[in-house]
Amino acid sequence: MASGSHYRSPSALLRELGITEPEDIRIEAIAEYCNATIIYEPLKGSAARILGFGDRAFITVDSQSRRGRQRFSAGHELGHWMLDRGRVASFMCQEQVFASEWGSDNPERRANRYATELLLPDFMFTPRAKDQRIIFETVRQLATAFQTSLTATAIRLVELGSFPSIIVCHTAQHRRWFIRNSDVPDAIRLRDKPGAWTVANDLLRGGTSSEGPTDVQADGWITHPDSRNYTLCEDSIRLGDHWILSLLWWKNEKQLLDLEEDHDF
Ligand SMILES: [Zn+2]
Numbered sequence: 001m002a003s004g005s006h007y008r009s010p011s012a013l014l015r016e017l018g019i020t021e022p023e024d025i026r027i028e029a030i031a032e033y034c035n036a037t038i039i040y041e042p043l044k045g046s047a048a049r050i051l052g053f054g055d056r057a058f059i060t061v062d063s064q065s066r067r068g069r070q071r072f073s074a075g076h077e078l079g080h081w082m083l084d085r086g087r088v089a090s091f092m093c094q095e096q097v098f099a100s101e102w103g104s105d106n107p108e109r110r111a112n113r114y115a116t117e118l119l120l121p122d123f124m125f126t127p128r129a130k131d132q133r134i135i136f137e138t139v140r141q142l143a144t145a146f147q148t149s150l151t152a153t154a155i156r157l158v159e160l161g162s163f164p165s166i167i168v169c170h171t172a173q174h175r176r177w178f179i180r181n182s183d184v185p186d187a188i189r190l191r192d193k194p195g196a197w198t199v200a201n202d203l204l205r206g207g208t209s210s211e212g213p214t215d216v217q218a219d220g221w222i223t224h225p226d227s228r229n230y231t232l233c234e235d236s237i238r239l240g241d242h243w244i245l246s247l248l249w250w251k252n253e254k255q256l257l258d259l260e261e262d263h264d265f
Pocket residue numbers: 076077080091092093097107108111
């Protein structure tokens with residue numbers, strides 16, 4: 001069997017190792033198979049780092065962070081080892097790249113994607129997400145099953161779930177990134193900032209309690225001129241000190257169906 005440190009995609013690794021269930025995705029064993037040893041130590045100023053020399057790498061993960069975060073950090077560093085070797089010998093990755101780097105293409109985003117596809121593989125995730133509501137309660141259940149972080153799991157639920165939805169990450173100043181399910185048409189565009197009557201707006205203004213899934217007027221989120229005539233289900237949470245993560249779900253798909261009709265001349 002081939003092993004060692006040459007590039008392998010997440011799905012190739014899982015296949016080679018015969019892994020078919022979430023509880024068998026043991027990141028330490030998978031990394032070891034790729035000549036990367038994972039070490040847990042208290043870290044200051046970064047969530048994880050990797051040092052590679054020649055064919056060997058050592059990944060250090062902050063022993064003080066939560067298990068889901070540790071696994072994601074380790075998968076992220078393994079992604080650097082697989083994707084970026086030869087160009088860089090070491091990475092130190094801040095906690096915030098795991099929340100912020102999902103938008104534009106760069107080595108951090110590619111490492112995040114690698115971790116996501118390794119820890120939340122399509123063929124395991126899709127059947128478990130089927131017909132599940134696009135809310136954080138579902139995300140938490142799936143994050144427990146896969147032992148993954150909330151952000152990565154929520155992104156997967158939007159991408160691979162059964163219903164049209166968008167996940168958006170905001171700070172008080174900016175929209176950092178968003179990811180849409182392929183059933184959401186391009187005519188649906190997000191506003192730069194959530195509107196006054198959204199849960200996210202309340203959280204961004206320092207509101208402390210999330211209300212859970214809430215039906216809001218679609219124009220709070222969407223620029224399309226007819227949006228005020230429709231509703232969508234918003235579930236927003238605070239993530240760390242600076243981020244607001246929002247799941248937008250067209251539980252009532254009327255807006256999307258009407259848009260489709262507009263284009264069916
Ligand atoms: Zn990184």
